[in-house]
Amino acid sequence: MTQESKLQEPTGIKKYFKEQNIEFSFNRIAIQGLGGMAHGLFASLLIGTIIKTIGGFIPGAVGAFLLEIATYTGAVQGAAMALAIGYSMGCAPYVLYSLATVGFAANALGGGGGPLAVYFISLVAIFFGKLVSKRTPVDLLVTPTVTILVGVLLAKFLAPTIGQVAVLLGDVIMWATEMQPFLMGILVSVIMGIVLTLPISSAAICAALGLVGLAGGAAVAGCCAQMVGFAVCTYRENKVGGLTSIGLGTSMLLVPNLLKKPVLWLPPTIAAAITGPIATCVFKLTMNGAPVSAGMGTCGLVGPIGVVTGWLTPGEAAITKGLTAITPGAMDWIGMVLICFVLPAILAFVISEFMRKMGWIKEGDYKLV
Known part of the structure; x- marks a missing residue:
């Protein structure tokens, strides 16, 4: 390695972030994060809505089964969003799997603005999860614990406010469109x-x-x-x-x-x-x-x-x-x-x-x- 390349190598906290795949960029946070969130919604709530509509036209056990599927897809939409965000941002396995709980909590506590709460809270949970991921001999215990604790605590205290802000902003846009x-x-x-x-x-x-x-x-x-x-x-x-x-x-x-x-x-x-x-x-x-x-x-x-x-x-x-x-x-x-x-x-x-x-x-x- 040349002297010039050595000087270009990140050191300190930058080196640590690179090793942990932590990146603060528009591409990672806005493009990959929001894109993942949309994919998660599509694979849960949206596809469930389509299945529910089809089920409403089919009588008997088949229609009832399709309607039942739709209830499950709606129930897991928060977890699906968080998992998709984590996947799109290159999370290690234990961080990724732990996001299911984080997403479920954020969506449930965020009310009508649940998706926005899931997005922001998942980003923070992913950051802390990546900070400790694969850094201890007991990664199986440490990484899920940190990711879930941080995510659910944030969901407890911030998700309702984030949800209210999202609902308010959406209501303003919809009201303005009506007016x-x-x-x-x-x-x-x-x-x-x-x-x-x-x-x-x-x-x-x-x-x-x-x-x-x-x-x-x-x-x-x-x-x-x-x-x-x-x-x-x-x-x-x-x-x-x-x-x-x-x-x-x-x-x-x-x-x-x-x-x-x-x-x-x-x-x-x-x-x-x-x-x-x-x-x-x-x-x-x-x-x-x-x-x-x-x-x-x-x-x-x-x-x-x-x-x-x-x-x-x-x-x-x-x-x-x-x-x-x-x-x-x-x-x-x-x-x-x-x-x-x-x-x-x-x-x-x-x-x-x-x-x-x-x-x-x-x-x-x-x-x-």
Whole structure:
């Protein structure tokens, strides 16, 4: 090892943190942490909501069994979120396994803002768990004890406050959307759509704030506009493969292109600014299902499915806000299809073609790398 490389090697506390895989960075905390939280919610509460909706249409023992499954998925959502956060942040086994208790406690004590409480408390529990992980001969005892004690103590004293703050912020956004559906329809749609394309989890943010109702509908509009819009306006470069991977997968695939040329973001973002207020003012599109669905867009068709399941069997967050099941009419279905699929495709395509003719978008700018 050269003298220069020796000088570059971390020492002291920095060396210890590196050895313990402790990293204080935006990527680790915001991108990996929030992404993990969304995955945990998807694999528990969200999939349980879909199963519950299907079970409601099936009579007899099969339907009852599906409804029973849904109760279990809802019960473990806190543990699932914490475990997914820990996995995404590279936790050692005993830290990871201990997070199940931490997540369960934080979600239970956080009330309506449980997901946000799980996120913050899991981050702290992971830090302390990693500090002691594999540092003693009795790691089996020390690491789970430290992780669980720290996490549950924090959940006991902080989760209710974090939950109340999350609920309050979500309520303010939803109230503002009810009062000013046009303006807030634009803001929520555009902001959540942009967040969806960035390597930050829009689904986790919607879940943390409990965005349902009109605000949830605006979030659905913005997220669908980004995914469907990008899928259509990049078809010339990426063909069917890009259409499906972006439209049903994730628009994050285009982040390298957007960083090189931010103007490429305009077609789907303008589409979101148009479909958002149409969703809130014209069709009164609401997300009454699991709030996490509002931030998923057309990824696996979770956004539209969340709208439909919310109509039929409103989720806990929606019920708390006084939202009830509805029998969707023709206009509800037309509105959902237009907002989630048709309008974003048409608007983004027309805008992108205009920008191509003006020379603002060049051939190959949208090519997936």
